[in-house]
Amino acid sequence: MTNLQRLKLLFISGPNLQLLGMREPAVYGKETLEDIYERAWARALELNADVDGRQTNHEGTIVDWIGESSGFFDGILLNPGAYTHTSIAIHDAIAGAGVPTIEVHLSNIHAREPFRRHSMVAPACVGSIVGFRGEGYVLAVEAMVRHLRSRPKP
DSSP states (O other): OTTSOOEEEEEEEOTTGGGTTTSOHHHHOSOOHHHHHHHHHHHHHHTTEEEEEEEOSOHHHHHHHHHTTTTTOSEEEEEOGGGGGTOHHHHHHHHHHOOOEEEEESSOGGGSOGGGSOOSSGGGSSEEEESSTTHHHHHHHHHHHHHHHHSOOO
């Protein structure tokens, strides 16, 4: 894949993910967000892609970043955290931006509390990766690169 055009990916991590490594390690693992990003970035470089990783606790900031992504990023890898279950605004931003997006969750949201089992953003995404802790971010990079490289050229 190294002879192909370099891809630009945007990784957005939502609320409380800055607490990884300390927050409920039995659920989310012991890696920090920085550790996870480093592994994802390393894999992206192997696949001829660059990753811009960002984290915020604010829904409007996530909406802004998604809205600004069109024309700058080829794909978005999104862990919206708790906004997964409530944010029509994030769903609409994904649908409006037109940038392929993969939803990522460290835990398996479908095996958790009932209020966590529904994703408001999933219908706007090309797919979801859940339950693999930090490895899910690496899997998301691989899946997005495959998805983007398999699309017909305009």
